[in-house]
Amino acid sequence: MIFRSKAPLRIGLAGGGTDVSPYSDLHGGAILNATLSLYANATIELLPENKIILHAMDRDEQEEYDWATSLPINGKLDLLKGVYNRIQKDYGIPEKGFRLSTFVDAPAGSGLGTSSTLVVAIIGAFTEMLKLPLGEYDMAHYAYDIERNDLKLAGGKQDQYAATFGGVNFMEFYGDDKVIVNPLRIRQEYLFELENNLLLYYTSTSRESAEIIKKQSKNVVDKKGSSIDAMHQLKEQAQQMKEALLKGKLAQIGEILDFGFQQKKQMAEGISNPLMEDIYTTAKAAGATGGKISGAGGGGFMIFYCPANTKYNVIKQLERFGGKHRHYQFVKHGLKTWTI
Template sequence: MIHRSKAPLRIGLAGGGTDVSPYCDEFGGAILNATISLNANATIELLESDQIVLEAFDRNETATFSWDPTLPIDGHLDLLKGVYNRIQKDYPFEKRGFKLSTFVDAPAGSGLGTSSTLVVAIVGAFTEMLQLPLGEYDIAHYAYEIERTDLKLAGGRQDQYAATFGGVNFMEFYSGDKVIVNPLRIRQRYLDELENNLLLYYTSTSRESAKIIEEQSKNVTEKKQTSIEAMHQLKQQAQMMKEALLKGQLHEIGHILDIGFEQKRKMAQGINNQLIDDIYYAAKEAGATGGKISGAGGGGFMIFYCPGNTKYKVQQTLDQFGGVNRNYQFTKHGLKTWSV
């Protein structure tokens, strides 16, 4: 028997960073994101032996263990091990060997929520295998706890919920781990135009988001008003983005993204650097009306709103920076699981 799952990566359109504690616990956070046709995939194959085999095909990493209910967290395939350890703790299953294989369609540290989406996919595969009674909110929160509590990885909350629910969502974050996912009913023609005009560009660099997020959290704890006010503005940006999409006011999207780009750099050091600035202002010179860094910042993917047919000139302009334009489509589905 083979148990499979896949969960979509996401583009954060507005409000990024307001889902991170302690800001969202004290002030409440808001984010607007959309899932895209890039996925994290997980497969569990039952084995006749009692070995546990872990494979991350996209990272060319593999490890084999004798059966044990707890695998060592040592910096090697920790996301895979972390999910297995938590599942065995909460839903222990019989001694049976298996192979857990994963593949993610974007590099780690690229800003599309790869790590959290992978955790969701792995949780989904085990949920399918064990037929666990977990709903969408349960799976998203479970994945969040594994990353943030068990593995002690710094980060926000949006990625787990985006990967589980899928689609275009306006998300609210409050203290006590309270999350409200509001699916947006956007007219298809508005989504088609947004997809046509929104350029997804990989800078061919990655970053360690944890350090940026830790500084961001520290700035809130230490009451640094510049950082906190920037997060207030980004939360307002999410509201503006929601209204523009629902009303079809797509001509405002670039300006709303531009507001976020200027505010986000105030949240923490390392979010922007010279390469990102050079890429951003070159894209605007070529016709983009705004854009943003995807994820925590520092590298990875960027998005640009290119009205009319300007995206072709923007693409040509960005070739000089050595990055890659990535094709995608918006998706309506979240986590999917099945067995064969």
């Protein structure tokens, strides 16, 4: 039998970084994000031999082991191993050989939540195989716990919840890992217009988000005023974005994004760099009214709000940087699993 799953990647529209501890624990965080028609995919195929084969097809990496209740965390396909080890520990997986294959529609380190979304997809495939009693909040928190506590990877909380729930959500983050997901009922024509005007641009660079996030967290621990104030402003930005989308005030979105981008750069060193600044300036000169770096910063995807038909001129002007824009649609669904 074959067990499959897919979970959508996301773009953060406002509030990015306020979901990271210790800020969210001390002050509460708020983020507005939306899931896209780009996915992390996972497949488990049962094998006749007693082997465990792990295969990240998009990265052309494969590991093979004799069946065991725990696989070594050694820097090779650790996300796949981390999920297997935790589910084996908590629920038990029958001694049966299998191949776990994964594929992600965007590069690692691109700022669309690829790692966390992949963890959610892998959990989904095992949940489908083992019929585990996990609801949406359970699944998202489980993925977060595996990444942050088992694998010791620095990061926030939004990606796991976006991948699991799907759609456009206003998320609130509090101490003790409390998360509240508020789905937004946005009129379809507003979403179509946002989709039409919001350019998703890949800079053809990636980054290690964990290092930036560690700096951000340290700034909160050290009570660095400028960094904490910037996070307060980003939390307010999420409220502004929510109102603009719900009320159809789409002309304000570029300005809201621009405000957030300026605040985001105050959170930690390395969020922006000369290349990102040059791309941003060029996009605004070509007609974009605002934008941001997706994810923790330092590289990966950027988004730009391009009203009217300015998107096409922005695309043309950005050609000289060697990046490329990605076509997408907003999707309302989160994690999906099925059996063949």
